[in-house]
Amino acid sequence: MPTYQLHNLTVRHIGARSSSALQAINLTIEPGEQLALIGPSGAGKTTLLATLSLSHQPAEGSFSAFGVDPWALGEAVRHRLRAQLFLAPQTPPLPPRQRVVTAVLAARLPQWSVWRALVSLFKPADPEAAWQALSRFNLGDKLYSRVDRLSGGERQRCGLARLLLSPAKALLVDEPLSALDPALSELTLNTLREEARARNATLICSLHQVDLALAHFPRIVALRDGRIAFDLPREQVTPQMIAALYQGEQPTEAAPQQPDDAMAVKPGVGACL
Numbered sequence: 401m402p403t404y405q406l407h408n409l410t411v412r413h414i415g416a417r418s419s420s421a422l423q424a425i426n427l428t429i430e431p432g433e434q435l436a437l438i439g440p441s442g443a444g445k446t447t448l449l450a451t452l453s454l455s456h457q458p459a460e461g462s463f464s465a466f467g468v469d470p471w472a473l474g475e476a477v478r479h480r481l482r483a484q485l486f487l488a489p490q491t492p493p494l495p496p497r498q499r500v501v502t503a504v505l506a507a508r509l510p511q512w513s514v515w516r517a518l519v520s521l522f523k524p525a526d527p528e529a530a531w532q533a534l535s536r537f538n539l540g541d542k543l544y545s546r547v548d549r550l551s552g553g554e555r556q557r558c559g560l561a562r563l564l565l566s567p568a569k570a571l572l573v574d575e576p577l578s579a580l581d582p583a584l585s586e587l588t589l590n591t592l593r594e595e596a597r598a599r600n601a602t603l604i605c606s607l608h609q610v611d612l613a614l615a616h617f618p619r620i621v622a623l624r625d626g627r628i629a630f631d632l633p634r635e636q637v638t639p640q641m642i643a644a645l646y647q648g649e650q651p652t653e654a655a656p657q658q659p660d661d662a663m664a665v666k667p668g669v670g671a672c673l
């Protein structure tokens with residue numbers, strides 16, 4: 401059963417004056433797949449991730465997650481389905497005065513009773529697990545720091561450490577590298593991919609760094625103006641396609657990277673732009 405199946409999907413933002421944020425989206429995403437969403441600013445990447453995390457109800461078309469249409473379910477059942485999905489937004493909503501350990505352990509709230517959750521606010525329930533998750537993003541030393549004392553990149557990785565503690569089977573990650581240097585970007589993508597592989601979870605990650613998307617992800621879904629421009633194995637993505645996708649835009653380039661495994665496309669994508 402696919403993790404997601406979208407057919408002719410249209411999504412509109414409430415109150416938006418312009419046309420749909422997503423139009424005629426067709427996508428089938430299998431369990432364990434790892435794919436990158438690319439495309440210029442405003443293309444619809446965040447909207448698609450929000451739709452996949454059940455934050456936006458589609459206006460038209462059909463949508464299923466784990467074989468069911470979440471919007472045909474009652475609120476309580478849909479809420480339980482949400483526990484299977486984890487969206488890591490670009491700017492994680494972390495309470496500023498909270499300790500990092502508490503903020504990270506909050507990923508387990510859906511699994512806890514109200515009583516356990518309340519107690520954990522005062523005495524973190526499993527600091528060792530939080531430390532391990534943070535350490536995988538090179539952030540173990542911030543376990544007891546206050547969230548508002550973290551740098552932008554540290555906050556971003558703190559948000560990703562939450563993902564490691566959630567039991568989700570679909571990991572949705574929105575521009576995780578926007579505040580990270582090249583070495584941490586590499587570490588972050590490797591950690592996310594390892595985690596997804598270890599739990600056979602689906603990983604969908606939006607990226608502005610086209611070279612990193614091609615180096616790390618076997619499948620590339622490109623959006624432009626709310627539509628899928630192409631959906632291809634990375635070996636079939638050509639520099640010309642990338643140039644056309646970003647025509648009139650400037651995709652972000654990271655420092656030169658070595659692909660982590662064999663790939664036919666040379667990531668010299670920036671050169672043609």
Ligand SMILES: Nc1ncnc2c1ncn2[C@@H]1O[C@H](COP(=O)(O)OP(=O)(O)OP(=O)(O)O)[C@@H](O)[C@H]1O
Pocket residue numbers: 413414415416421439440441442443444445446447448
């Ligand atoms: N809350 C909102 N209300 C109205 N329109 C919105 C809202 N959020 C996004 N949009 C519009 O929807 C379209 C898609 O935006 P979205 O944020 O999904 O793009 P994106 O590809 O993630 O962009 P970026 O790379 O800049 O983050 C844009 O035209 C944007 O202006």
